[in-house]
Amino acid sequence: MGYKIAVVGATGNVGREMLNILAEREFPIDEIAAVASPRSTGSEIDFGDSGKTLKVKNIEHFDFTGWDMALFAAGSEPTKIYAPKAAAAGCVVIDNSSLYRMDPDVPLIVPEVNPDAIDGYKKKNIIANPNCSTAQMVVALKPLHDAAGIKRVIVSTYQSVSGAGKSGMDELFEQTRAVFVGDEKSNNVFTKQIAFNVIPHIDVFLDDGSTKEEWKMVVETKKIMDPKIKVSATCVRVPVFVGHSESINIEFEREISAEEAQNILREAPGIMLYDKRENEGYITPIECVGDSATYISRVREDTTVENGLNLWCVSDNLRKGAALNAVQIAELLGRRHLKKG
Template sequence: MGYKVVVAGATGNVGREMLNILDERLFPVDEIAVLASRRSQGTEVSFGDKTLKVRDIEQFDWTGWDIALFAIGSEATKVHAPRAAAAGCVVIDNSSLYRYDPQIPLIVPEVNPDAIHDCKNRNIIANPNCSTAQMVVALKPLHDRARIRRVVVSTYQSVSGAGKEGMDELWNQTKGMYVPGQEVAAKKFPRQIAFNVIPQIDVFLDSGDTKEEWKMVAETKKILDPSIKVTATCVRVPVFVGHSESINIEFEDFLDEDEARDILREAPGILVVDKREPGGYTTPVECVGDFATFVSRIRQDVTIENGLNLWCVSDNLRKGAALNAVQIAELLGNRVLKKG
């Protein structure tokens, strides 16, 4: 016996990826509904070999549905998630709306699966920020072995993290570089993104950090360990899909780079590609479409006591969003709903 599943935001990049991953992972779906705003009503989307018509989320009756995967942004989630939850449908939300609510679990299944039982508080589960999700997958097994004291992370985040508009802006600006008079001004991003890097993701806070940087700090503490100190610099780069991170870790206990490499090879959700030769690492191009979080460039940091450096790459539309949501749904089915 399977589940009655809803994908809200089915016409967007993440919503479509959710449908792909539900199919790829053979999630036990008895019935599925795809929702979006009224202007997308009637649009067709694919689910495996089926074609589904999008329904209006405003008019949808949530009664009798088991799980809803939300990819509709915070404002719409604020309206529709409580409606779904009140009807008994467990919402797995990809927006930032509920991530910092102490009553709502923020889950990365490889890291804090036991938090799934807290979904009973409000029938809502939060999916973390894309940059946080891949980082904590890499940090968790190392933290279990040597206890992490401090993390310094610099991210190199693809434009798909800003949605279709971000991808279109990179594409159009790149084309415009080669056609005089057809240059495209920055609109989605604060500066030109083609052939450039932008050291700002989201708005600036009074501290001087951007909100994206603050999210990585707050979410790592909630998911992994509140005692870990985290400082982040988040940068948008002209890559379509795939986030990369340079991570410097300070541990309480010494951890040898060879042992760290072995630990990561055995950890769930991680694929180690770490050869000390040209090309012996993973870049965003290679990670697109893959479920894994890739770790490369594992090496001792001799400038601090008990330090390691590593390079972490993942498909942000998958592990950073859609895959993590589906993994949460699998966890929910195995530990809480338990049908069949």
């Protein structure tokens, strides 16, 4: 027996990727629904490479009664309206927006990191998916924290434009084209030109000078891993279509060598260690696109602090940072709580 699964926001970048990954991982499905806003109603969308085509249903008229899980990739505003309705109808919501992440009654889950926390989902029938930049970082941090205890993390991110949706990808493409042909360039999605540039600004500014994206990395890491870990983040948008990169500096409670860290990371779930101290001995965003792993390279000791390490972390943000993690949560939920057959 399989599950009845609804993908809400199915026509967006993350929603399409959710459908692809559900098909790719052969998630046990009896029935699947692609759900989106009224403007997409009636359009058709592929269910991965399964050969099956789904007709998009209108979220305003969709009845969640009898559905097992709903994977939401619709943004905070639609989620605020429809996620509680789905949860009240008995359908477990796995939400990709930021709406419920810091709700104390909603578990914030990365399956490789804090699977036991999913047991708290029954309080609201909702499970939150973390921010894309947080998700890949905590996958890298967790096995090292278990080994040597993390005191402090300083992270600088290099985040692709797909994190801002299809419109962000379109803006990079159009601006790049405009540079080459001499056309006028316009900024509609990003605050400054993104083509051939980097922008140290993701989401809105807060009173302390940080951005909300940076704040998310701090508070989500604490909720997922350990509230005692101190985190300082600088989040930067870069002219890359897909794939987030992070330079992570870690200070530990106990001594840990680069070699020991490499050995730990090599065996850790969800991680691929590719770390050769030579030309091309590291992974870049373009090489991780379409892959489910979080890649770690350039592991080295930081001699400026006691028990310090630096590492480079790369992942496909549409997969581990969003769609894949949501599907992994659904798999975990099925194994622990919603068993079929």
